[in-house]
Amino acid sequence: MANTSTTAARKPRAKKAAAEHGAGLQTAFQKVREMIVHGRLSPGMWIVEADLAQRLGMSRTPVRGALQWLQREGYVIEHKNVSKSRMIVAPLTLEDASELYAIVGHLEGMAGRHVAQFPKEKRLEMVQQLKTLNAGLKAISRGQSGKAADIFDLDSTFHDTVVMAGAGPRLTALYSAIKPQTERYWRLYASSILNDLYTSVTEHEEIIEAIREGNADRVERAMQANWTNGAERLGKVIELFGERGTW
Numbered sequence: 001m002a003n004t005s006t007t008a009a010r011k012p013r014a015k016k017a018a019a020e021h022g023a024g025l026q027t028a029f030q031k032v033r034e035m036i037v038h039g040r041l042s043p044g045m046w047i048v049e050a051d052l053a054q055r056l057g058m059s060r061t062p063v064r065g066a067l068q069w070l071q072r073e074g075y076v077i078e079h080k081n082v083s084k085s086r087m088i089v090a091p092l093t094l095e096d097a098s099e100l101y102a103i104v105g106h107l108e109g110m111a112g113r114h115v116a117q118f119p120k121e122k123r124l125e126m127v128q129q130l131k132t133l134n135a136g137l138k139a140i141s142r143g144q145s146g147k148a149a150d151i152f153d154l155d156s157t158f159h160d161t162v163v164m165a166g167a168g169p170r171l172t173a174l175y176s177a178i179k180p181q182t183e184r185y186w187r188l189y190a191s192s193i194l195n196d197l198y199t200s201v202t203e204h205e206e207i208i209e210a211i212r213e214g215n216a217d218r219v220e221r222a223m224q225a226n227w228t229n230g231a232e233r234l235g236k237v238i239e240l241f242g243e244r245g246t247w
Helices: 004-037 049-056 060-072 094-116 120-141 148-166 169-192 194-213 216-241
Strands: 076-080 085-089
Touching: 004 049, 004 060, 004 169, 049 060, 060 076, 094 120, 094 148, 094 169, 094 194, 094 216, 120 148, 120 194, 148 169, 148 194, 169 216, 194 216
Parallel strands: none
Antiparallel strands: 076 085
C-alpha cells in the first residue's frame, strides 16, 4: 500500500510541473508567433527546433508544442519531400490572403451586428471614438500629419474597438487567433498600398454611419466590404511584387 503522505506530496509537485509547462508553452507560442508576424522568421523559412529553442533561451519541449500549436493556426506548415518533412514558416500567398481577409471580415461583421444593437447613447460614444481614429488616418492619407508607421496602429485600433465591444468570448478567441496573420501581409506589403489609404478611410466612414444609425445589416455589410476591398487592393500588390516564401 502506498504511503499516503508521499502520494499527497507528489500531487502538488505534479500540478506545479503541469502549470509550469503550460506557462512555458504559452510563452513559446506568443514569442514565436510574434517573430513570424514581425518578419523575424521570414515566409518560407525552414524552422530548426533546436536553433529556435536556443534563440528563445528555452528548452525544446515547449518550443515543439508551440510549433504544433502554430501549425494548427496556420502560421507554420509541414513541408514534405522524398526523404523527410520539416516545418517552415507559412508562405504569404494571394490565395491565403483572400481567405484570411474574408474570415476576418465575417468575424468583424458578426461583432458589428451586436454593436448596432447597443442603446443609442452607447453607440454614439463609440462613434466618437471611431471618428477620432479615422480622422488620424485621413490626416495621414492627405499628408497633413502622422507617419506611415502609425497607420497600422490606428487601423487596428479602429477595428478592435468594434470587435472588443461586440464580440463574445468565442468570437474574440477566433478573432485573436486569426487577425494577427493579416498583420504579416500588412508589414510586408504596406508601403505599396498607402496610395489606397483614403479609400479605406471612406469605407470606415460607412461603418461609422451604420453604427450611428443602429442598422445591423448595414454595419455587417460595411465591415465585410472593408476587408473584401482590402483583399482586392492587397491582391494587386501581391500580383505586382510576387508571393513570398513559395517555391
